Every structure is written in structure tokens, then in C-alpha cells.
Amino acid sequence: MASFDAFFRAATGEAPYGYQARLARDGLPAVVRVPTGAGKTGIILAWLWRRLEGPDRAGTPRRLIFALPQRSLVEQVAREAVRWLENLGLVDEVAVHVVMGGAGDSQRRWRLDMHRPAIVIGTVDSLVSKALNRGYGISRAMYPIDFALVVNGAQWVVDEIQLCPESTTTLRQLAAFTRGGGGASWVTAEPTGLTCMSATVSASLLDTVDNPAPAEADTVRIEAEDRVGKLAVRLGARRRVGRLAVEPGDYRSVASEVLRRHRQGTLTLVVVNTVAAARGVYAALRATSVPHTLLHSRFRGVEREGLALRVAADPTGAGHIVVATQVVEAGLDLDAAVLFTEAAPWPSVVQRAGRCNRRGLLDDAELWWLPPVRHLPYEEADVRAAVAELTALEGVAVTGEDLLDRDVPTTEPEVTVLRRADLIALFDTAPDLTGADLDVGPYVRDADDLDVQVAWADWTPVDATGRPAPQAKAPEARWRCRVPLGELRALAKRTAVWRFTQAVGQWTRVSDRQPARPGEVLVVAASAGGYDPESGFDPSARKPVPGCPSLDPTLEVASVLEQASGAEEAFRQDDASVAQGRWLSLERHSVDVRDHVEALIAAIGLVLPGPVLRAVAVAAYAHDVGKAHPTWQDALCALAGPADREWVDAGRPWAKSGVDGRLVYPDATTSFRHELVSLLLLDGPLRGLLADVEDPDLVRYLVLAHHGKLRIQVRGPDDTDDDRLLGLKHHEVVLTSELLGQPAGTLTVDLDQFGLGGARSWTRTALGLRDRYGPFVLAYLETLVRIADWRASADLEKAS
Numbered sequence: 001m002a003s004f005d006a007f008f009r010a011a012t013g014e015a016p017y018g019y020q021a022r023l024a025r026d027g028l029p030a031v032v033r034v035p036t037g038a039g040k041t042g043i044i045l046a047w048l049w050r051r052l053e054g055p056d057r058a059g060t061p062r063r064l065i066f067a068l069p070q071r072s073l074v075e076q077v078a079r080e081a082v083r084w085l086e087n088l089g090l091v092d093e094v095a096v097h098v099v100m101g102g103a104g105d106s107q108r109r110w111r112l113d114m115h116r117p118a119i120v121i122g123t124v125d126s127l128v129s130k131a132l133n134r135g136y137g138i139s140r141a142m143y144p145i146d147f148a149l150v151v152n153g154a155q156w157v158v159d160e161i162q163l164c165p166e167s168t169t170t171l172r173q174l175a176a177f178t179r180g181g182g183g184a185s186w187v188t189a190e191p192t193g194l195t196c197m198s199a200t201v202s203a204s205l206l207d208t209v210d211n212p213a214p215a216e217a218d219t220v221r222i223e224a225e226d227r228v229g230k231l232a233v234r235l236g237a238r239r240r241v242g243r244l245a246v247e248p249g250d251y252r253s254v255a256s257e258v259l260r261r262h263r264q265g266t267l268t269l270v271v272v273n274t275v276a277a278a279r280g281v282y283a284a285l286r287a288t289s290v291p292h293t294l295l296h297s298r299f300r301g302v303e304r305e306g307l308a309l310r311v312a313a314d315p316t317g318a319g320h321i322v323v324a325t326q327v328v329e330a331g332l333d334l335d336a337a338v339l340f341t342e343a344a345p346w347p348s349v350v351q352r353a354g355r356c357n358r359r360g361l362l363d364d365a366e367l368w369w370l371p372p373v374r375h376l377p378y379e380e381a382d383v384r385a386a387v388a389e390l391t392a393l394e395g396v397a398v399t400g401e402d403l404l405d406r407d408v409p410t411t412e413p414e415v416t417v418l419r420r421a422d423l424i425a426l427f428d429t430a431p432d433l434t435g436a437d438l439d440v441g442p443y444v445r446d447a448d449d450l451d452v453q454v455a456w457a458d459w460t461p462v463d464a465t466g467r468p469a470p471q472a473k474a475p476e477a478r479w480r481c482r483v484p485l486g487e488l489r490a491l492a493k494r495t496a497v498w499r500f501t502q503a504v505g506q507w508t509r510v511s512d513r514q515p516a517r518p519g520e521v522l523v524v525a526a527s528a529g530g531y532d533p534e535s536g537f538d539p540s541a542r543k544p545v546p547g548c549p550s551l552d553p554t555l556e557v558a559s560v561l562e563q564a565s566g567a568e569e570a571f572r573q574d575d576a577s578v579a580q581g582r583w584l585s586l587e588r589h590s591v592d593v594r595d596h597v598e599a600l601i602a603a604i605g606l607v608l609p610g611p612v613l614r615a616v617a618v619a620a621y622a623h624d625v626g627k628a629h630p631t632w633q634d635a636l637c638a639l640a641g642p643a644d645r646e647w648v649d650a651g652r653p654w655a656k657s658g659v660d661g662r663l664v665y666p667d668a669t670t671s672f673r674h675e676l677v678s679l680l681l682l683d684g685p686l687r688g689l690l691a692d693v694e695d696p697d698l699v700r701y702l703v704l705a706h707h708g709k710l711r712i713q714v715r716g717p718d719d720t721d722d723d724r725l726l727g728l729k730h731h732e733v734v735l736t737s738e739l740l741g742q743p744a745g746t747l748t749v750d751l752d753q754f755g756l757g758g759a760r761s762w763t764r765t766a767l768g769l770r771d772r773y774g775p776f777v778l779a780y781l782e783t784l785v786r787i788a789d790w791r792a793s794a795d796l797e798k799a800s
Contacts, residue, residue, distance in 0.1 A: 002049075002053050004016065004021055004024040004025065004046070004049045004053075004054075005021065007045065007048075007049045007053060007088070008020070008021075008024075008042070008045055008049075010087055010088055011045055011084040011085075011087050011088050012042075012045070012084065012087075013087075014230070015229075016042065016045075017038070017039055017042070017222075017226055017231045018222075018223065018225060018226035018228075018231075019032075019034065019220055019221065019222050019223070019226050020039060020042045020043070020045070020046060022220055023042075023043055023046035023220060024045075024046040024049050024050060024054065026220075027050065027056070027060075028043065028046065028047060028050075028155060028157070028193060028195045029195060029214075029218045029219060029220045030194065030195065030196065030206075030214035030218040030219065031195070031196050031197075031201055031206065031214055031218060031219040031220070032195060032196070032197040032198075032219075032220050032221075033197075033198065033199065033201050033219055033220070033221040034197065034199060034220075034221065034222055035199040035222075035235065035354070035400045035401055035404060036160075036199060036350065036351055036354030036355075036400060037234050037237070037354045037358045037400065038222065038231060038234060038235065039231070040159060040197050041077060041080060041159075041333075043157055043195070043197070044064060044066065044081055044084070044119060044157075045084060047060065047061075047064045047155055047157075048064070048084075048090075048094070048117070048119075051117050052090075052117065058191075058605065059191055060155070060191070061153045061154050061155040061190065061191050061192055061193055062115075062116070062117050062118070062153045062190065062604075063110070063117070063118045063119075063120060063149060063150070063153055063154045063155065064117075064118070064119045064120065064154075064155050064157065065120050065127055065150055065154050065155065065156045065157065066081075066119065066120065066121045066122075066157050066159070067122065067123065067124045067127045067128070067156065067157065067158045067159065067164075067167070067171075068121075068122070068123055068124065068159050068160070068330050068331045069123065069124060069159070069160055069163035069164045069326075069329065069330050069446060070123050070124055070125045070163075070164060070167075070444075070446045070451075071123070071296075071297040071325065071326050071327055072123055072297070072327055072329070072330045072331040072332075073295070073297065073304055073307070073308055073327045073331055073332060074098060074099070074121045074122055074123060074331055075098065075304050075305055075307075075308035076308045076312055076331060076332050076333060077121050077331050078096055078098045078121045079308065079309075079312075080333075081096050081119050081121065082096050093116065093117065094116070094117045094118065094119060095109040095110040095113055095116065095117075095118040095119070096118070096119045096121070097109065097110040097118060097119070097120045097121070098121050098122065098301075098477075099120065099121065099122030099123070099126045099127060099137070099477075108564035110149070111145060111146075111149065111564050111787065111790075112564050112787065112790060112791060112794075112796070113799075114149060114600065114604075114783065114784075114787050115600055115603040115604045115799045120150070124158065124164045124167035124168075124444065124446060125167065125444040125445070125446065125450065125451070125518075125519070126519070127150065128167045128170055128171060128440075128443065128444045129440055129444055129518075129519055130143075130146040130147060130149075130150045131147065131150050131151055131170075131171070131174055132147075132170070132418075132423070132426050132440040132443060132444075133147040133426045133427060133429060133775075133779070134426065134429075134437070134438070134440045134519070135147070135519070136451075136453070136518065136519025136520075137453045137477065137480070137519055137521055139708075140429055140431075140502065140708070140709075141707060141708030141709050142708065143429045143708070144429060144705070144708055144711070144779045144782050144783065145708070145779075145782075145783045145786060145787070147779050148189075148776070148779040148780040148782065148783040149783065151174065151178060151188060151192060151776045151779075152188045152189040152190045152192060152776055152777075152779075152780045153188075153189070153190030153191065153192065153604075154192050154193075155192070155193045155194075155195070156171060156175075156192075156193065156194045156195065157195045157197060158171060158194070158195070158196050158197065159197050159198075159330050159331070160197065160198055160329065160330040160347075160351065161196045161197065161198045161201065161205060162198050162200055162201075162202065162205070162347045163326075163329060163330060163347065163348070163351070163446065164446040165205055165413050165415055165446065166413070166415045166416065166442075166443065166444060166445050166446045167443075167444050167446050168196060168205055168206075169205065169208055169415045169416075169417060169418075170418045170443040170444065171194055171196075172194070172196075172206060172208040172211045173208050173209070173210055173211060173417060173418045173419070174194075174418065174423070175192075175193075175194040175211055176208070176210035176211035177210070177420060177423060178192050178776060186774030186775060186776050186777070187774055187776070187777060188776045188777065188780075189606065189608060189776065189777050189780040189781075190604070190606070190780075199350065199400070199404050200347060200350070200404055201219075204412065208417065209417055209419075210419075210420075222235070230359075233359070233360040233361070234358065234359060234360045235360075235399065235400070235401060236360055236399060237357045237358065237359070237360030237362075237365070237399060237400070238357065238360075238363070238365065238397040238398060238399055239339065239353060239356045239357050239365040239366060239367040239397065239398065240364070240365070240366055240367065240395065240396070240397045240398075241367050241369070241390060241393040241394060241395065241396055241397075241398060242366065242367070242368050242369075242394060242395065243368070243369060243370065243390070243391065243394060244257055244340065244368040244369060244370040245257075246370060248342075248370055248371045248372055248373045249277075249280075249373035251277070251280035251281045251283070251284045252284045254270070254281050254284070254340065254370070255281055255284035255285045256284075257340070257368070258270055258281070258285070258321060258338075258340060259285070259288055259290070259321075261338050261366065261368070262290060262319060262321060262338065263319060263337050263338065264317070264318055264319050265315060265316060265317065265318075265319050266315055266319045266320075266336070266337035266338070267315045267319065267320050267321075267322065267334060267335060267336045267337065268319065268320070268321045268322070268336055268337065268338045268339075268340070269322050269324065269328065269334060269336035269338070269339050269340070269352075269355055269356065270321065270322065270323045270324065270339075270340045270341075271324050271325070271326075271328055271329075271339070271340070271341045271342070271352045271355075272323070272324075272325060272341075272342045272372070273325070273326070273342045273344055273372050273376075273377065273378065274325065274372075274376070274377070275296045275298060275325055275536075277325075277342070277372070277373070278294060278295075278296055278323050278324060278325050279294065279535060279538075281323045282294040282323045282535075285321060285323065288321075289318065290318045290319060290320070290321055291315075291318060291319070291320050291321070292320070292321040292322070292323065293307065293310055293311055293320070293321070293322050293323070294323050294324075294534070294535060294536070295307055295311055295322055295323065295324040295325070295327060295328070296324065296325040296327055296536060297325065297326075297327050297482055298481055298482060298483060298536040298537035299481060299536040299537075300455075300478065300479055300480060300481045300531070300533075301477055301478035301479065301480065302478050302479060303533050303536070305478075308332075311324075311332065311334065312332070312333065312334070322334070322336075326344075326348065328351075328352065328355055329348055329351035329352060330351065332355070333358070334355040334358065335355070335356075335357070335358040335359050336355055336356045336357075336358075336365075337356075337357070337362055337365055337366070338356070338365070338366045338368070339352065339353065339355065339356035339365075339366070339367045339368065340368045340369070340370075341353075341367070341368075341369050342369070342370060342371070342372040343369055343370070343371050343372060343383050343386045343387045343390060344372075344378055344382075344383065344386060345378050345379070345382040345383065345385075345386060345410050345411075346382070346385065346386050346389065346403075346406070346408035346410055347410065348378075349369075349386050349390070349403065350400065350403045350404055353367055353398075353400060353403055354400050367398075369390050371383070371387050379410075379411040381409070381411060382409075382410050382411050385408050385409050385410070386408060389406055389408045416442035416443055418443050422443075423775065424770070424775065425438060426438060426440070427712070427770050427775045427778075427779075428711065428712040428713065429708070429711060429712075430711065430712060430713040430715075431502070431503070437517070439517070439518070440518075441518045444518075445518075450484070450485055450518035450519070451482040451483060451484055451485070451518065451519070452482075452483055452485060452488055452516045452517070452518065452519065452520045452521075452522055453477075453480040453481070453482060453483075453519070453520070453521045453522065454480060454481050454483045454488065454491075454497070454522050454523070454524060454530075454531075454537070455474055455475040455479045455480045455481070455521070455522070455523050455524070455548075455549075456479075456523070456524050456525070456526045456528075456530070456531055456545040456548045457474075457475055457479070457523050457524075457525070457526060457548050457549050457550065457551045458525070458526050458527075458548055458549070458550045458551070458552075459472060459525070459550060459551035459552050460552050465496075465509070466496055466525070467496075467498060467506065467507040467508070467509070468498065468507050468523065468551045469551070469552070469553050470505055470506045470507070471553040471662070472507070472551035472552070472553060473500075473551070474500065474521045474522075474523055474551075475523070475548075475549045475551070479548070479549055480521065481531060481536070481537050483537050485515075485516060485518065487537070487539060488510075488516055488522075488539075489515075490539040490540075491524070491530045491539040492510050492511070492516075494539070495524065495525070495528040495529075495530065496509050496524070496525070496528070497509065497510040497516070497522050497523075497524055498510070498522060498523045498524070499516070499520060499521075499522050500521075502717060503717040504717070505717065507523075510522060523551065526544050526545040526546075526548040527544045528544075529541045529542040529543050529544060529545060530545070531545045532545075533545075533546065533547075564790055581658060581795070582656075582658040583648065583651065583654055583656065583657060583658040584654065584655050584656040584658075585651065585653070585654060585655065586624060586625070586627055586628060586653040586654060586655040586739070587739075587740065588655070589624060589655035589656060589792065589793075590620075590621050590622070590623075590624060590625070590655070590740055591621070592792035593620045593621065593623060593624075593785075593788050593789050593792045594617055594618075594620045594621040594788075595792075595798060596620070596788035596789075596791045596792045596798055596799070597616055597617055597620040597784055597785060597788035598617055598620075599788075599798035599799045599800065600784055600787065600788055600791075600799045601613055601616070601617075601784065602799075602800075603799035603800055604799075608777070611693070611694035611695065612695070612698070612773075612781070614692070614693060614694070615693050615694070615695055615698040615699050615702070615781075616702065616781055616784055616785060618689060618690070618693055618699050619698075619699045619702035619703050619706075619785050620702075620784075620785050620788050620789070621689070621740065622678060622682060622686065622689050622699065622703055622740065623675070623678060623702070623703050623706045623785060623789060624655050624674065624678065624706075624789075625677075625678045625681050625682075625686060625703075625739060625740060626673075626674035626675055626676065626677030626678035626679070626680075626681060627653060627654070627655055627674045627677075627678075628652075628653040628677075628681075628736065628737070628739055629674065629677045629734060630734065631665060631666070631672055631727060632663070632672060632674045632677070633652050633653055633654065635663040635664055635665050635672075636654055636657050636663060637649055637652065637654070638664065639657050639659050639660075639661040639663075640657070640659065641659065653737070653739070656793065665727060671716040671717060671726050671727060672726060672727030672728075673707075673709065673710060673716070673726045673727070675703065675704050675705075675706055675707055675709075675710055676704065676710060676714060676725070676726050676728065677728070677747075678703045678704070679700050679703055679704045680728075680747060680749060680750070681736065681747060682696075682699065682700055682703060683700070683750070684745070684746075684747045684748065685736050685742065685743075685744075685745030685746060685747055686736075686739065686740065686742045686745075688742050689740060689742060697765055697768070697769060698769060698773075698781070700765075701765070701766055701769050701778075702781060702782060702785050705782050705785075705786075706782075706785050706786055706789060707786075708782075708786065710726075711766065711782075712763055712766045712767065712770075713762075713763055714726075714754040714762055715754070722755070723751075725751050725754055728749050728751065729749060730749060730750070730751045730752075731748060731749060731750070732748075732749045733746060733747070733748050733749075734746070734747040734749065735747075753765075
């Protein structure tokens with residue numbers, strides 16, 4: 001076993017600080033109380049060492065969920081994690097997933113390889129929404145998978161919790177629900193944990209209704225013996241405070257002072273409270289020859305990656321001026337010789353000051369401040385308190401700990417507390433009959449407004465409305481930009497903003513009657529403008545957005561791997577069943593998926609009762625039997641070319657086709673779902689598959705839920721006839737051939753259990769399973785079957 005010291009040195013080239021070594025030795029605590037600039041990101045390596053080399057590998061969660069405040073840029077943390085993995089030779093063993101960024105492989109690997117360690121990095125709103133079964137920016141069918149993966153086998157680390165009180169409260173409540181003891185919590189399928197990090201940890205923030213504040217023994221802080229070497233230099237770093245002699249809002253004068261005080265070969269950082277103010281200062285700097293960069297949260301992933309690289313590079317020559325918003329307060333390791341900042345709530349001031357003389361190598365670093373024009377997006381009292389404190393510090397050279405020790409009042413935010421009943425209600429991922437959904441915004445809203453994800457694209461309109469084709473899918477995450485809901489409304493008033501609406505199976509326009517929802521993925525025509533690669537989202541920008549992807553459908557359909565990236569798929573579509581390289585028999589695919597799920601269970605070392613694991617294996621084996629239905633087989637076999645039609649028809653039943661195309665059903669069965677037929681077959685002629693299963697209802701549920709489209713409720717988006725459901729007619733008779741070792745028989749379709757009321761109710765059965773196994777474990781069992789199905793369909797090697 002490699003020592004943590006050697007492991008850390010191999011990754012970073014430096015020795016770990018004392019408190020970092022304690023994290024590795026003793027495990028990740030409930031609280032890490034460490035100032036900004038003191039290497040808190042190194043907790044990633046402490047977790048990784050414990051998972052791969054430490055004394056309690058089985059007890060260390062296999063996924064690290066690293067969450068940053070809502071408006072942060074996460075790319076620098078991700079790039080650092082990748083660099084460490086490269087230095088350790090672990091790139092192929094540990095996935096790094098950037099939520100709302102990165103290419104497709106990054107988006108899907110952490111899901112497909114659920115048995116391997118992974119580092120998932122994102123902002124709290126994008127990550128906590130996953131933990132609430134309503135993941136922002138992914139398809140509805142993906143909600144349960146991401147929910148399962150971030151509440152089972154997940155070590156959460158939340159950085160700078162004082163900047164995200166709502167999300168921290170929600171996670172503290174979730175931690176209470178995952179302890180597995182008493183009537184108010186549920187067990188998880190794998191170990192899970194939560195660590196909150198900040199220099200200033202409010203006891204009231206950590207003390208939630210179901211989760212008392214952690215004991216002092218569960219807190220790691222910098223001790224006296226840790227204050228040596230480079231850490232001592234960093235902690236002793238000073239910057240002299242001064243009031244900038246310009247009027248608030250006079251961006252030309254601010255820019256003039258920035259240029260006057262900027263030093264060659266160094267970084268000058270300007271931090272203001274709004275994007276509008278940042279754009280104002282940046283515009284006033286355009287004429288300078290000094291390299292300068294605008295940085296805020298409203299850039300697409302493709303631009304954010306470049307911006308993060310540019311601002312993190314050591315300045316040379318004329319130096320570098322960065323004009324930014326709150327995005328620099330967490331996740332960015334910047335070291336400015338001179339800092340200019342607008343007054344903000346004191347915790348934000350402390351974070352910004354930590355980006356000035358961060359390494360402690362300067363004895364003349366400067367911190368210049370001025371009041372903002374308006375207090376928004378902050379509370380006016382908080383900004384006034386900061387102004388008073390900064391005024392009192394005029395001419396004083398302060399360390400970060402000096403600033404932390406100042407008793408500056410801040411408003412205690414009102415937070416919405418997640419209760420057990422709220423989480424239970426979120427387990428059902430089906431929208432209501434109008435297409436509306438439960439809003440998790442109150443549990444994740446840490447900024448002035450929540451965001452949507454907007455992508456600009458080119459497409460050929462399919463009708464006079466200008467909408468994309470129904471088969472068009474939103475561009476992947478790196479083409480999306482986070483846009484506050486309020487600012488999206490300004491764009492939507494002058495041009496069409498489109499969402500994919502599952503209920504009607506096509507793109508519909510966002511409107512006042514049908515407004516955008518937090519985390520929703522929307523598209524705008526590139527020709528309509530609204531975005532500039534240099535300045536980011538700007539609803540008033542009219543120039544076409546250059547270099548955008550196309551949404552025009554191709555003959556190819558989405559592969560299984562694309563689905564694993566979280567892409568939206570229309571309710572009617574079944575893309576994973578076509579164009580899979582070769583025609584694959586239903587018998588062969590059933591065996592493959594069972595083998596894959598058993599390999600996953602073994603590789604994970606899953607400790608669940610044997611009968612439960614047996615049910616999972618049977619569900620994996622039986623999940624696709626509904627594809628034997630003539631309606632589905634006719635649609636799949638119709639894709640075969642004339643030369644292949646005869647042998648394809650003779651080889652029925654198939655699970656996958658070897659050619660491109662889309663399944664087309666008769667008009668009356670436009671929303672045919674084979675997983676419903678699978679459930680009905682298990683209730684009928686294939687009930688023998690359940691003979692040795694202790695809980696047949698668990699198998700039935702996992703079979704029905706294996707695409708994430710039918711779970712607690714079973715209904716189609718366009719079903720209006722009480723006697724029809726998803727292409728099936730009540731009491732219709734279907735002859736079945738010999739299948740999966742069961743004899744030929746007859747299926748009489750019985751839809752009574754899916755109606756409202758009555759003695760038999762599928763919804764009541766599913767909710768009983770949720771309550772029996774708990775939401776965390778039941779979602780995890782769903783995920784096992786679905787990941788095994790993906791891995792078998794993609795012909796991946798079995799997990800080991």
C-alpha cells in the first residue's frame with residue numbers, strides 16, 4: 001500500500017499539508033474548517049487514496065461528488081483533478097465527469113462504469129437536483145439513474161457552504177435520511193457521506209431539523225503544528241486595503257485606475273457584483289494592449305474551458321487583467337497582485353480577498369474596493385455592513401484570517417427545508433397530466449435566480465413555426481449556457497426559444513403561459529443571436545452566433561452511449577434497439593444483460609440480501625420479453641433491406657436491429673412501449689420465470705422501469721381511450737411462442753391494474769416497493785438493470 005504522502009507527492013509534486021494528511025488517515029469528516037487558499041481541493045486526493053489504497057477501501061464511497069456554489073466555474077477544479085489522475089496513471093481507472101461541461105465521453109463514463117471510482121464536479125444546483133430525482137439538464141428518463149448514483153456510494157463534498165445555504169441545508173437533510181436507522185431514514189445500497197467545507201461554518205446552517213450540528217470531534221481544522229512551510233506563508237499573506245477614489249458605476253474611471261495600478265507580469269483581478277457591471281468595466285478596457293479577459297457564469301462550456309485555461313495561466317510580459325463576477329469566489333485558484341472589488345456581503349469579500357496574494361509571495365499586494373451602484377443581488381444591509389468594515393480597515397494590511405475574525409453581520413437567509421415526505425413525493429418522476437412537474441427549485445436556489453440551459457444551433461424548420469424536427473435532440477452539455485430565468489424572458493420576448501415537450505412529441509415554444517423551468521434544456525436558432533463567444537449571454541445581441549452545431553436529424557439514430565450521456569429521447573422512441581451493429585436475438589440479449597448485471601454486482605461487491613440480488617438478475621433476463629409482441633417485431637423487422645427481409649423474418653424474435661432507422665408503428669399504437677408488454681407477459685404466460693423469486697413484484701417493477709419512462713404511473717402522452725394503453729387494447733389476445741425457456745402460450749391483455757381506483761393498482765404496488773426497500777435502494781436496483789442493459793447493448797466488456 002502506497003503511503004498518502006507518496007501518493008500526494010506523485011499527484012501534485014508537493015507534500016501534503018498536515019490537515020490533508022489527517023483527512024486521508026482518519027477519513028472525511030462532517031466539516032472541514034479551512035481558509036480559502038489553503039488547499040481544500042486536496043480533499044479529492046484524500047478520498048481517492050482512501051478508496052484505492054487506504055485502510056478502509058470498502059467503507060469509502062466509490063464516487064466523489066464535488067459541489068461548488070451556484071455561479072461558480074468548475075472547469076479549473078476538473079482540470080486539476082484530471083492532471084492529478086494523469087500523474088498517478090489513473091486516467092483509465094477513475095472517471096471525471098463535469099456537469100454542464102465536457103464532451104460526451106465525460107458525460108456517460110461515470111454512469112456506464114458505475115462499478116468504478118468517479119469524480120463528479122458541478123455546481124450545487126446541478127448536483128443537488130440529481131439528489132432530488134430531478135436532475136437539471138438531463139432527460140426525465142435519466143433522473144432515477146443519476147439519483148441512484150449520487151445517493152448511493154457517493155461522498156459529497158460541498159465547498160464554501162456559506163455561499164450556498166439552501167443547497168447545504170438540503171444535503172444535510174438528505175444525509176439524515178441516508179443513515180439507515182429509525183423511521184425517518186432509509187438504508188443505501190453503498191456507503192455514502194457528506195463533508196461541508198468553509199472557513200466560516202455557521203452552526204445554524206449545519207443544524208437542520210432532522211440533522212443536528214456535527215460534534216466538534218467531526219471537524220477538521222488547521223492546527224498549530226500545521227502552520228509550517230508553504231501553508232504558513234499562505235496563511236500569513238497580506239493585502240493592504242484602500243477605498244478606490246471613484247464614483248460607483250463610473251466604469252471608465254474604474255478601468256483607468258485598474259490600468260494605472262496594474263503591474264507588468266502579474267495578474268490584476270476586478271470583481272464586481274453583476275454581469276452588467278463586469279461588461280461595463282471590460283468595455284472600458286477594450287483599447288488597452290494589456291491582455292484582458294471577461295469572466296462570468298453565462299458562457300457555454302466550449303468557451304468556459306478556454307477561459308478557465310486563460311485566467312489560470314501564469315501571467316507573463318504585460319501581465320493579465322481579469323474582469324469577473326462572483327464566479328471567482330470558489331473553484332478558481334487565482335493569485336492577483338492587485339484586487340479591485342465592489343463591496344459585497346462579508347463572506348464574499350473574504351473569498352475575493354483570498355484571490356489576492358494567494359501564495360503569500362508579495363509584501364505589497366493591494367486590495368481596492370468601492371461601493372456598488374445598487375446592492376442587488378445582495379441584501380442592502382449586508383452590503384452596508386461590508387462598506388463600514390472596509391472603511392474601518394483603510395490602510396491596513398490584512399490576512400485572510402484577519403478578515404475572517406471580523407464580526408461583520410450578514411443576513412441569515414430563509415431556507416426551504418426538505419422533509420421526508422417531500423423526498424418521497426419526488427420518487428415518482430412522471431409529470432402530471434398537463435406535463436407540469438414538482439419544482440425542486442426552492443431546495444437548491446442559492447443565487448438571486450435559478451438557471452436554464454440554453455444552446456444555440458442551426459436547423460431546417462419543419463413547419464411555419466420555425467421549430468426543429470421532432471427527432472432533433474438538444475446539443476450536448478458543452479454547447480449549453482446557463483441563463484437566469486429572468487434574463488431568458490427578455491430573450492424569449494424577441495425570438496423563439498424552444499423546448500422539447502414529451503407530451504406532444506415535438507418542440508414547442510417557451511411562452512408566458514408555458515414559461516421555462518429551472519434546469520430545463522432549451523434551444524435558440526443561431527441566427528437569432530443572444531450570445532457572443534467573447535462576452536457570453538446577452539439577450540440584446542443580434543449578430544448570429546458562430547460555430548453552432550446542427551440539429552437536423554441524420555439517418556443515424558442515437559446510440560446507447562448517447563443515451564448514457566443524458567440526451568433527451570422522445571417517449572415514443574426506442575433508439576437503443578436499432579443500429580446496434582448487428583441483428584441480435586432476444587434470447588441472446590436477455591442472457592447478455594443477465595450476465596452483465598451479475599458481473600456488476602460482483603465487481604461492486606454489493607452487500608444486499610440474496611433474494612434481492614436474485615430478483616435483479618431475473619429482471620435483467622426478462623426485461624425485454626415484451627419485444628416479442630408482433631407489433632414491435634413488425635416495426636423492427638421492417639427496417640431490414642429487401643435482400644435481408646426473408647432471413648430477418650425467419651429469425652424472430654429480435655432484440656436489436658443491425659440497420660439504421662426508426663420504429664414506426666400503426667397509427668393506433670404510436671406510443672407502443674415494449675416494457676409494458678414485458679410486465680404483462682410476466683403476469684401471464686411467462687410467470688414461470690418468477691417461480692423462484694421471493695418478491696415477484698420487485699422483478700415486475702424493474703422490468704417495467706428499465707427505460708425510465710414507465711415507473712410508478714403507467715400512461716401514454718396521447719392515450720385517450722379507456723380501453724387502450726400504449727398501443728395495447730384491453731382484453732386483446734396475443735399468441736406467444738416459446739421464449740426464455742418458457743412454453744408457448746396466450747397473453748390476454750389486462751389493463752385493469754393501470755386504471756384509477758379498483759382492487760388492483762399498479763401505482764399502489766410500486767409505492768409499496770418504494771416503502772419496503774426505500775427510495776435509495778429501489779432506484780439503485782433500477783440503475784443496475786439499466787446500466788447492464790446499456791453495457792450489453794454497447795458490447796462492452798463485463799465489469800470486473
